[in-house]
Structures are given as structure tokens and as C-alpha cells.
Amino acid sequence: MDNGRVKNIVIVGGGTAGWMSAAALSKLMPKGQGNVTLVESEEIGTVGVGEATIPQIATFNERLGINEDDFIRETQATFKLGIEFVDWAKKGDRYFHPFGTHGFDLEGIEFHHYWNKLREQGDNRNIEDYSINAAAAYNDKFIRPQSEHGPIINKLGYAFHFDAILYAKFLRKFSEGNGARRIEGKVEKVNLRNDNGFIESITLADGQVLEADLFIDCTGFRGLLIEEALQTGYIDWSEYLPVDSAVAIPCEKIGEPIPYTRSTAREAGWQWRIPLQHRTGNGYVYCSQYQSKEEAEKTLLSNLDGKPLASPKHLRFKTGRRKKFWSKNCVAIGLSAGFMEPLESTSIHLIQSGISKLIALFPDKSMNPVERDEYNRLLEVGYAHIRDFLILHYTLTERDDSAFWNYVRTMSIPDSLKRKMALIESRGRFFKYDDELFNVTSWMAVAIGQGYTPKGYNPMVDSLSEENITQSLRNIRAAIDKAVEAMPTQQAFIDRFCKAQDVYTAAGENI
Amino acid sequence: MNQLRRIIIIGDSIEAWLPAAYLRARLPSDDYQITLIETAENSIANNGDILARPTSKNLHHTIETAEHELGSKAKARPALCAAITNDKGATINLPFGNYGVDREGTEFQHLWKFSGSEKPLSEFNLALVMHKASLFIPEAPKGAPAYDYGYILDEQGYKNILKSKANAKHIMADTLSVKHGVHGIDEIICNDISHCADLYIDARNIDYETAWQNNHLKIIGGFDAFDHQSGMRLHRIQMAMERLFKLWPDREFAAIEIAEYNRLEAAQSVHMKDMNLLLQQNVQGCSDALTRKIKLFESRGRIAIEDFEIYSKAEWIAALSAMGIVAQNYDRLAHRIDAIALAQWVEQLHAAIANVVKQLSDRKTRKH
The missing domain is CATH 3.50.50.60 (FAD/NAD(P)-binding domain)
Structure with missing residues (x-):
């Protein structure tokens, strides 16, 4: 009993x-x-x-x-292989936050330290050149990793839209x-x-x-x-994350869906683009202090890929x-x-x-x-870790073209984030807490993507000769290129394994 | 060049030789000079046996020391648990393996409690059962509770292995004096000769509040007698070296990185101290984290896991149980399994463990 x-x-x-x-x-x-x-x-x-x-x-x-x-x-x-951030660091800029990892750790040292050493010596390759997720995403490719696929494809992390x-x-x-x-x-x-x-x-x-x-x-x-x-x-966190409104609308998809989310910075916030099999989801998250509902709606509607499929839906929230x-x-x-x-x-x-x-x-x-x-x-603890990671995107912007970006660029940030950023800035050091969601790849992708490249690298990297590092990184790039080349397109993969029914006959009421 | 190149390690026995061996394995030998000043001052060497926890396998992989080398040179014997005897004479075995087998996402201790089994929980821990019967196989048979193993090593033999791996300049100190300046240690006068380095790793047992200041990194402090028995003596040096490696400095000794090292070290020290209080069976003055652990365990046999834990859930269960803390209840989700079927399964698991032990005993008898 x-x-x-x-x-x-x-x-x-x-x-x-x-x-x-x-x-x-x-x-x-x-x-x-x-x-x-x-x-x-x-x-x-x-x-x-x-x-x-x-x-x-x-x-x-x-x-x-x-x-x-x-x-x-x-x-x-x-399938979703990561997020592309457009215009976040500054207008015209873009970077990719991949799932999975950047390259491979070598001799027990995280990959980004090696990348940073070569960068200091004049190699201008982007860190995402060493991400199989980024390479697959930009080639519209996808494959579900299986154990027999080997170490490169098994680095592919994925989620869904x-x-x-x-x-x-x-x-x-x-x-x-x-x-x-x-x-x-x-x-x-x-x-x-x-x-x-x-x-x-x-x-x-x-x-x-x-x-x-x-x-x-x-x-x-x-x-x-x-x-x-x-x-x-x-507990109100809007001093750090001031966006408080969103407007969302689905639109017709144009072409095959891409295997990643796109986040584009706009005047008073950012716009998401989420490709589904039957349509594309769009939304604009903005701060009502800097932009009106009407202006936000106009901004969103003028940045859609295809014809809107519903009326815009407005939301208010407090972070x-x-x-x-x-x-x-x-x-x-x-x-x-x-x-x-x-x-x-x-x-x-x-x-x-x-x-x-x-x-x-x-x-x-x-x-x-x-x-x-x-x-x-x-x-x-879990919420606070995520909050800090989100703030990182804003505090690292260089944008000064609107009141919103001026605010987030200069706002005060939590001490926990200050410490993490200082460690990244000095030599790309990162320690993940047990309950922390985002790992070193995520933090480095956003930090480096927004121009906050570590000033130095772990001096232990010098244990490997420059020639050795250069060759190792070249091998990683070649292996990624080869793996991506052999992958099917996302659409081909979906068609073969998991194609949804035609929306207009099966789920038309959802649009 | 701002790279630090000269490292002096001060200390005795494995506390000094392990960092030397580790750094030698990690650093290119042409570029880094490692000097070890051996001093018995504040030594914790006991020249007996030393416990290497299962995590030491990573360390031995790094310093390229194979199991057979540990066996031949340090008389390595497998250890399935840390056997602790406290001041009250009580023996507490912290197992390197799980209690039973989890099912449908529910941990075994809840299933065991719900099943109403009269067999003690410890009899479902294959590592503990084999330890008690002085038996060993490197891997649990399929379906049996999983475990790992460490080693009991002869300290002198182990020290010799580390010494051979370290390939460090070695100075026996008859006299030793450490000169401090504004930037940490200025020099070490050993046998009337001055020695200078970029980084000083202090492996003497000296109490400290802050492990790393400027060019002076202390890796052994507040040594507790339990650290011998729990395997922390070796493990904490391994952790210190891994942390140092991740935060390897240059001669500027960036304050932010040193602060991070100290923060991580302090977090881990709290877990070590908490476990030692439990082993001593006197938890007065324990941390909030241990208070939470005790309350959660008492309530329903759950183990709260904090950031930068050192001990496994099974080790906490063993220590809390030895302290007489009994879980009042169990995870309700154990009820997902039919009670009669669960009771049968639990008994079958117990019989399977007993069977493994019997087969090993028979094999051992036949060998003899």
C-alpha cells in the first residue's frame, strides 16, 4: 500500500x-x-x-x-544542422553556429586553439571551414550518421525544424x-x-x-x-534581453528547404526563418521600445521568401x-x-x-x-546558463546603426558571463558546467563569429610543429569535403526516408 | 618570447614525480626544462601501497604507461573499490561500479527498495561482491552490473616508473629555502645554489587558501588521511595537471586564468572534503551541497549531482549508507514495472551475480 x-x-x-x-x-x-x-x-x-x-x-x-x-x-x-546568423556582428556579416564540433581535438587540446594559432600566422580560413555541419548545411546536404559512416560523418549533429x-x-x-x-x-x-x-x-x-x-x-x-x-x-531579465514582442507568419516555400535556421538581425531585433517540408516559418522578434507593432509587421512582411500563408500573429512577452x-x-x-x-x-x-x-x-x-x-x-542554473549564452550574441555586436543595437552593445551583463567572456578572450579557455547546455563549439562559434576571437591560444599547441598542425587541419578539411560530397541532398534524404504527405491534401487546415 | 620554458617541481615521491612525468609527456622535451627538487619536507609519502582510481587509466595513457608495466614494476593489483577504514574502525568500501542494473530509466536502488528484497543492496554491486571475495575479472559479464577498476600500486615501484618517464633534471635537497617576491617565487636556494624558473609547482603538503598565485602553483594542501585510502592522493594531482594543461599559462600569468583554476580547484575540494566528512561519519560543518545530498538521499534514495563532481553516484550511495542514512522511500516511477515481475528479476540478478562469483571462485580453486 x-x-x-x-x-x-x-x-x-x-x-x-x-x-x-x-x-x-x-x-x-x-x-x-x-x-x-x-x-x-x-x-x-x-x-x-x-x-x-x-x-x-x-x-x-x-x-x-x-x-x-x-x-x-x-x-x-x-533537418537542422545549425543556425546561420546574418548581420549580427555588423551589416553584411554572417556566421554559422553548427551542431557537432569544429574539427577534432588534437593531443588532448581543443581544436580551436590550433585554428587560432594558424590564424595568428596568417591563415585566413574561417573556423566553420572545419565544421562538417556548416559544410553540409551550405551545400543543402544531409545524412543521418550511422556507426559505419566513420569519424567525420559521426561528428554531424542534427536537430529538426x-x-x-x-x-x-x-x-x-x-x-x-x-x-x-x-x-x-x-x-x-x-x-x-x-x-x-x-x-x-x-x-x-x-x-x-x-x-x-x-x-x-x-x-x-x-x-x-x-x-x-x-x-x-x-524574475525579469529584460535589462539583458530587451526584446519583448514578436510577429510570426508562415509563407510559401521557395525551392527545397535548407537544413538550417537563419537568424537575421534587423533594426530592433532579429528575424527567424525556419524551413519546413510544406512551408517556411518566419518571425520577427523585436523590442517594442524601439519599434512599433506596425513597423515590425512591415519589416517582417517585406523580408519573406514567398507569399504569406496566413495573417501575422503578434505576441508579447517578458524575458x-x-x-x-x-x-x-x-x-x-x-x-x-x-x-x-x-x-x-x-x-x-x-x-x-x-x-x-x-x-x-x-x-x-x-x-x-x-x-x-x-x-x-x-x-x-539551466536557465541562467542559457540566458548568458543569449546575451553573448547581443553584447558582442559591433552594430551602431539603431538605438536598439546601441543599447544591447553597451548594456551591462551578468558577472557570470563577464568571467566566461574574459576566459574566451584571453586564450579561448572554456569550462563547461555539468548542467550547462551549450558546449565549447557553441561558445566559440558565436564568439569568433562575432569577431571576439581569442587573443591567444593554449601555449601547449606549440608542442606540435606548425607543419604538423597545418597538415592535420588540411586533412580535416579534405575529409569534410569528401564526406559532404558523398552525402545526399536533404531533400533527397527526406524523399527517401521521411517525406510528409502533400500538405494541401493532408494538412491544409494547418496553414 | 613570453613562453614559459623552465619549470621547477618541489616535493617528494609521486606528488613530485607525477607532475614531472605528465608535463614531460605533454611538452616537447627540446623546448621545456623540467627540474625536480626532491625534498622530504612536508612529504606525504608512505612507501606502502597507493590506490590509483579507474580514472588513472587516462593518466597512464598520457604518460604511455601500459598495464603490464604497472604490473611488473609497481606490483599493480586490480582494485574494484576504495577500501576506507575510519577513525572509528569502521570499514567503508566505495565501489568503482554500479549498484545493480537500471531499468527503464529508473536507477537500481529504487527498484531494489520497491522490490522489497531482503538481500542487502551491496550484494547487487558486483565490484563490491568481487572485492569481498578477492576475485577479479576485467569486465563485467553481459547483463551484470557494470564496473571499472583501478590499481593498488607499490608506491616506490610506481615512483620509479614516473621517474623514468619524467626524464627531469633531479636535485636531492639537503637544504631548501624558497625566496618569495612580489611576483611569486623569485628563486629557490637548494644546497646553497640558486635555482630559478618560470613556473614553480609546489607538491609539498602545505595548507593553502589559494592554490595558484602568480608563478607558484600548489597542488597538495590540506592532505587528509582518507586521501590515501580513497585514491585522492593520486587523483588530485592528476586533476591539477589536467586543469593546468587546459589553462597552460605564459609568463604573464593572466589573472583571469589563474582565478579560473582556483575556482575549479575550490569546487572540487568541496566535494573531496564532503566525502571525507562522510567517511569520518561526522558531517558537522559540511557544505550546502552535502546537506542537499543527504536530504535528497534520505527522502527517496536520490543522489544530487553538482558541478565538477569527483565521486560517482555509487560511491556516494556507499558513503551515505555507511553513515547510517537510509532512504525513506524510493522513486515512484519504479512502479512502472510489475511488482511481482520486478521482485523475480531482482532475485534473478542476485543469483546471476552469485553465479559469476561462484564460477570465478571455482576457477581460482582449480588454478590453485
């Missing part, structure tokens, strides 16, 4: 966060011993636009037993197949217990009352449970996080937990991270504060 066991979980809100939570919990909850119920209303729209992800999503899908090709077909997904609404639908089917129940309805009231302030139940507009042991708040920015009911509080992600018997997952602009495609990862930590620290009805505190501590 175990009377303290969490048996009933209610997830409030559908969308990506809600259905990812439902999928994971319905799959992982002991069969027949727990109920997962998701409440959502078709009247309330979801934020979901085109979503770009990072490679960690494969772990989530794998853990759920989701077949990758099925997932790609069902969500009109394409997908239609978030289709992903939510896909996960809904998956969750319901695993016993999750969906209730259509709007929450009218959140009922708290008098004795301890826990959420006892929610009352829906039709009068239905849903009780649960654990509530998952996936209500988006609003934070219906975590904030409106439990008043957890919010930051809840003071507590888990409060009493409520865990906030997704935008209700915090918001960070999708510059590095971390939204889905933060959902995934919240779910996996909740599962690792799964509570009983008492909601032991020890586990709750640990959950909050881990998430706080």
Missing part, C-alpha cells in the same frame, strides 16, 4: 509544452496506477509557430519510443494511446486548499471540477496556476523566469516557467529539461520540499 502516491496529474494547457508533458508522463507513469488528464480549449490559441530545436530533442523522442521518421513525416519536419501545432497533434495521439485523457474546456477557477495553499482542483467553465495530486501549468506566459493562483513571482518553477503541488513547464527568446532554439529544450527533471525527482503527495528545492535549483 502506498497512500502517498501521486495518482492523478492534471496538465492545464495543450500546445507543445502540454502535450510533451502528457506524452512523457503517460508513457512513464506506472500503468494502471495513475491518470494523466490534459485540459485545453480550442478557443485559446497556442503560441506554436514553426519550431526549431537542438539535438537533445532526439533523446526525448527516443525515450518515448518515437520513431524518428514517423515524427518527421507527421510534423512536416526538416517542425510545425509545433502538428507536433502537439502528434504527441496528443501518442499520449491518448498511452491512456492520457483530454478534456476540452476553459479553466474558470483554481481552487486552493485552506490548510496549505496547495491546488486542490480546477473548475472548468462548464462546471466540471478536476482534482489532482499534481498540476502541471502549461498555460503559457499567463501562468494561470503558477502565477495567477500561487503568485510565485517572476525572465518564475522565481520558482515548482511551487506547492504545481510545476510550470514551458512558457509558464519562463521565457527566453528563440534565438538559439531553446524553448523545446527547456520544456524537455523541465519534464526530465520532474521525472527524475518525481514526488509523492506530500511534495517533499527537498525534491522541490532541488528541481528549482537545477532549473535556475
Whole structure:
């Protein structure tokens, strides 16, 4: 007997966060011993636009037993090898943040030190010339790495671009197949217990009352449970990341989809371009202090590849996080937990991270504060690491052509980031913390890409002769070229393994 | 040229010879001069056995020392755990292998607790079971709990190996005096002769607050008796060298890099101290991190992992359990597995481990 066991979980809100939570919990909850119920209303729209992800999503899908090709077909997904940043350092500039790695470490020393040594001696090759991801991306190539492919192709890291609404639908089917129940309805009231302030139940507009042991708040920015009911509080990071608005619109795709996301800096923010199989997702994230809604919409519409397929959708947000992600018997997952602009495609990862930590620290009805505190501590650390990495993109800009860029270029930054940047600047040193999402490749790609090239390199690099280093780097480039040459195009790969149905006959209503 | 070229290492036994061997392997011998001033001052050498944790395999790979060389010259014997005896006479074995086998993303200790097995958790740790029975095979059979192994080495023999790898200029110090200046160490007077270097690696056991200042890097301080038994004696030098290598300086000794070294060193020291407090079974004054670890373990047998951990989850479980801290409950997700089937599986795993041990014992008996 175990009377303290969490048996009933209610997830409030559908969308990506809600259905990812439902999928994971319905799959992982002991069969027949727990109920997962998701409440959502078709009247309330979801934020979901085109979503770009990072490679960690494969772990989530794998853990759920989701077949990758099925997932790609069902969500009109394409492969993503990294992000191209255009006009970030200065107008006319571009760089690529690849998944995977730059080159290979040699003699136990990270690759970028060798690259930097040759650069100091006049070699003007870009560090991304040593990334198989960048080379494949710019040649529209893709192959799924397999063990027999050898070391070069196995350095290829990939994620996906997908239609978030289709992903939510896909996960809904998956969750319901695993016993999750969906209730259509709007929450009218959140009922708290008098004795301890826990959420006892929610009352829906039709009068239905849903009780649960654990509530998952996936209500988006609003934070219906975590904030409106439990008043957890919010930590505002907009002094570092001042964009607070977005406008999104899908457009017709022109040609074959490219296997990377593009982020183009604009006057008061940046524009994303996410290629899917059936269309292209676009959005402009901007700071309303420097640009009006109308101007932002105009900027976006004048920078589309193809004909718009819907009306522009406007969003407002405040960058930051809840003071507590888990409060009493409520865990906030997704935008209700915090918001960070999708510059590095971390939204889905933060959902995934919240779910996996909740599962690792799964509570009983008492909601032991020890586990709750640990959950909050881990998430706080994770959010702060991502925040610092995002700020890096802004603080390193040289742009001085608008008030927005002047602000971000000169703003103060957190001490944790200052320390990291100082270490990079001196000799490209980087130490990854256990719970830190972005690795040395990511930090170097953005820092070097924006002109913050380390002033020196690890002197140990001199252990290898210059000739030896030059030859090693030449070999890496040749091996990358050869590997990319042999790869199929992304479109050919998709056509062969995971082509989605024709959108106009199968999923036309999603456009 | 601003490169540092001259390195002096001060100390005794492996504390001094290991950095010398490591740097010799990493640095081109033509360009770098390594001098080792051997002094028994503040030495922690005990000329007995020394434990090399499994992570030492990376180190031995770097200094090109094969297992057979450790065997022939340092009488290497495999170690499946760190066997600690504390001041109270209690023996605590920190295993180099997992407890049981995880299933469906749930760690074994939760499955074991849910199964209600009466067999002690330690009997599901193949490394511990084999250690107790004085048995060894290098790799766990398929399906059995995984483990790694380290070595118990004869200190003198090991020191000789390191010495041969170091190829350093060696000075035995009858008298030693270290002269400090504004920029760290100015010179070392050894046997009345002055020696200067760009970097001084101090491997004497001297307490310090800051490991690295200017050209003076201290790698052994606050040595605890447990460090002998837990394998930290060797491991902390290995960590110091790996950190130094990643932050290899020039003669400017950039403050930001030294600060980073010290920050990482301090973080790791906290974990070491915490483990030593647990082994001493007196956690008064422990860090917040250990308090969190204890509370989380007590609540449901979970191990919190912090940044820059040194010990594995299994070692923390062993130390916390030895301290008498019992997990009150287990991860509820263990319930995903049918209780009867789980209980059977747990018993089968126990029997499989016992079978491995029996087969090894029989083989050992036949050999004899």
C-alpha cells in the first residue's frame, strides 16, 4: 500500500509544452496506477509557430519510443544542422553556429586553439571551414550518421525544424494511446486548499471540477496556476534581453528547404526563418521600445521568401523566469516557467529539461520540499546558463546603426558571463558546467563569429610543429569535403526516408 | 618570447614525480626544462601501497604507461573499490561500479527498495561482491552490473616508473629555502645554489587558501588521511595537471586564468572534503551541497549531482549508507514495472551475480 502516491496529474494547457508533458508522463507513469488528464480549449490559441530545436530533442523522442521518421513525416519536419546568423556582428556579416564540433581535438587540446594559432600566422580560413555541419548545411546536404559512416560523418549533429501545432497533434495521439485523457474546456477557477495553499482542483467553465495530486501549468506566459493562483513571482531579465514582442507568419516555400535556421538581425531585433517540408516559418522578434507593432509587421512582411500563408500573429512577452518553477503541488513547464527568446532554439529544450527533471525527482503527495528545492535549483542554473549564452550574441555586436543595437552593445551583463567572456578572450579557455547546455563549439562559434576571437591560444599547441598542425587541419578539411560530397541532398534524404504527405491534401487546415 | 620554458617541481615521491612525468609527456622535451627538487619536507609519502582510481587509466595513457608495466614494476593489483577504514574502525568500501542494473530509466536502488528484497543492496554491486571475495575479472559479464577498476600500486615501484618517464633534471635537497617576491617565487636556494624558473609547482603538503598565485602553483594542501585510502592522493594531482594543461599559462600569468583554476580547484575540494566528512561519519560543518545530498538521499534514495563532481553516484550511495542514512522511500516511477515481475528479476540478478562469483571462485580453486 502506498497512500502517498501521486495518482492523478492534471496538465492545464495543450500546445507543445502540454502535450510533451502528457506524452512523457503517460508513457512513464506506472500503468494502471495513475491518470494523466490534459485540459485545453480550442478557443485559446497556442503560441506554436514553426519550431526549431537542438539535438537533445532526439533523446526525448527516443525515450518515448518515437520513431524518428514517423515524427518527421507527421510534423512536416526538416533537418537542422545549425543556425546561420546574418548581420549580427555588423551589416553584411554572417556566421554559422553548427551542431557537432569544429574539427577534432588534437593531443588532448581543443581544436580551436590550433585554428587560432594558424590564424595568428596568417591563415585566413574561417573556423566553420572545419565544421562538417556548416559544410553540409551550405551545400543543402544531409545524412543521418550511422556507426559505419566513420569519424567525420559521426561528428554531424542534427536537430529538426517542425510545425509545433502538428507536433502537439502528434504527441496528443501518442499520449491518448498511452491512456492520457483530454478534456476540452476553459479553466474558470483554481481552487486552493485552506490548510496549505496547495491546488486542490480546477473548475472548468462548464462546471466540471478536476482534482489532482499534481498540476502541471502549461498555460503559457499567463501562468494561470503558477502565477495567477500561487503568485510565485517572476524574475525579469529584460535589462539583458530587451526584446519583448514578436510577429510570426508562415509563407510559401521557395525551392527545397535548407537544413538550417537563419537568424537575421534587423533594426530592433532579429528575424527567424525556419524551413519546413510544406512551408517556411518566419518571425520577427523585436523590442517594442524601439519599434512599433506596425513597423515590425512591415519589416517582417517585406523580408519573406514567398507569399504569406496566413495573417501575422503578434505576441508579447517578458524575458525572465518564475522565481520558482515548482511551487506547492504545481510545476510550470514551458512558457509558464519562463521565457527566453528563440534565438538559439531553446524553448523545446527547456520544456524537455523541465519534464526530465520532474521525472527524475518525481514526488509523492506530500511534495517533499527537498525534491522541490532541488528541481528549482537545477532549473535556475539551466536557465541562467542559457540566458548568458543569449546575451553573448547581443553584447558582442559591433552594430551602431539603431538605438536598439546601441543599447544591447553597451548594456551591462551578468558577472557570470563577464568571467566566461574574459576566459574566451584571453586564450579561448572554456569550462563547461555539468548542467550547462551549450558546449565549447557553441561558445566559440558565436564568439569568433562575432569577431571576439581569442587573443591567444593554449601555449601547449606549440608542442606540435606548425607543419604538423597545418597538415592535420588540411586533412580535416579534405575529409569534410569528401564526406559532404558523398552525402545526399536533404531533400533527397527526406524523399527517401521521411517525406510528409502533400500538405494541401493532408494538412491544409494547418496553414 | 613570453613562453614559459623552465619549470621547477618541489616535493617528494609521486606528488613530485607525477607532475614531472605528465608535463614531460605533454611538452616537447627540446623546448621545456623540467627540474625536480626532491625534498622530504612536508612529504606525504608512505612507501606502502597507493590506490590509483579507474580514472588513472587516462593518466597512464598520457604518460604511455601500459598495464603490464604497472604490473611488473609497481606490483599493480586490480582494485574494484576504495577500501576506507575510519577513525572509528569502521570499514567503508566505495565501489568503482554500479549498484545493480537500471531499468527503464529508473536507477537500481529504487527498484531494489520497491522490490522489497531482503538481500542487502551491496550484494547487487558486483565490484563490491568481487572485492569481498578477492576475485577479479576485467569486465563485467553481459547483463551484470557494470564496473571499472583501478590499481593498488607499490608506491616506490610506481615512483620509479614516473621517474623514468619524467626524464627531469633531479636535485636531492639537503637544504631548501624558497625566496618569495612580489611576483611569486623569485628563486629557490637548494644546497646553497640558486635555482630559478618560470613556473614553480609546489607538491609539498602545505595548507593553502589559494592554490595558484602568480608563478607558484600548489597542488597538495590540506592532505587528509582518507586521501590515501580513497585514491585522492593520486587523483588530485592528476586533476591539477589536467586543469593546468587546459589553462597552460605564459609568463604573464593572466589573472583571469589563474582565478579560473582556483575556482575549479575550490569546487572540487568541496566535494573531496564532503566525502571525507562522510567517511569520518561526522558531517558537522559540511557544505550546502552535502546537506542537499543527504536530504535528497534520505527522502527517496536520490543522489544530487553538482558541478565538477569527483565521486560517482555509487560511491556516494556507499558513503551515505555507511553513515547510517537510509532512504525513506524510493522513486515512484519504479512502479512502472510489475511488482511481482520486478521482485523475480531482482532475485534473478542476485543469483546471476552469485553465479559469476561462484564460477570465478571455482576457477581460482582449480588454478590453485
